[in-house]
Amino acid sequence: xxxxxxxxxxxxxxxxxxxxxxxxxxxxxxxxxxxxxxxxxxxxxxxxxxxxxxxxxxxxxxxxxxxxxxxxxxxxxxxxxxxxxxxxxxxxxxxxxxxxxxxxxxxxxxxxxxxxxxxxxxxxxxxxxxxxxxxxxxxxxxxxxxxxxxxxxxxx
Numbered sequence: 001x002x003x004x005x006x007x008x009x010x011x012x013x014x015x016x017x018x019x020x021x022x023x024x025x026x027x028x029x030x031x032x033x034x035x036x037x038x039x040x041x042x043x044x045x046x047x048x049x050x051x052x053x054x055x056x057x058x059x060x061x062x063x064x065x066x067x068x069x070x071x072x073x074x075x076x077x078x079x080x081x082x083x084x085x086x087x088x089x090x091x092x093x094x095x096x097x098x099x100x101x102x103x104x105x106x107x108x109x110x111x112x113x114x115x116x117x118x119x120x121x122x123x124x125x126x127x128x129x130x131x132x133x134x135x136x137x138x139x140x141x142x143x144x145x146x147x148x149x150x151x152x153x154x155x156x
Contacts, residue, residue, distance in 0.1 A: 015057075020090070023101075040112050047105050051105070
């Protein structure tokens, strides 16, 4: 009986595996180019929530590691190795998922910054175009009015 893990071990293992599978599915959804800041903010909030959930699941992962270490001291080598391998697979998926989350958050934050800059530049350009449009629609000075012509030349 010493070589068998406690019931909590299997429950925790199933919980973490389910959570990892669900999270991997969420992250594997194709990233769509979005031109709406609010949609990008929503996606970033979802990813941040997933990161928080990852932190909450950390206790379970720590429990699995500790339990496997305890079993390794008590169980025969082949049983011990089986549990270690099982835990290593989970740890590997966990690390990969964690890295993907960080990468996705960084990308979205970068895209949001670029989109914000682009929107600001577009606003500035539209304002300038409106001013140019007003200028072009102004009445041209009479040919003899050199002062008005010089002023208009400076504006051009």
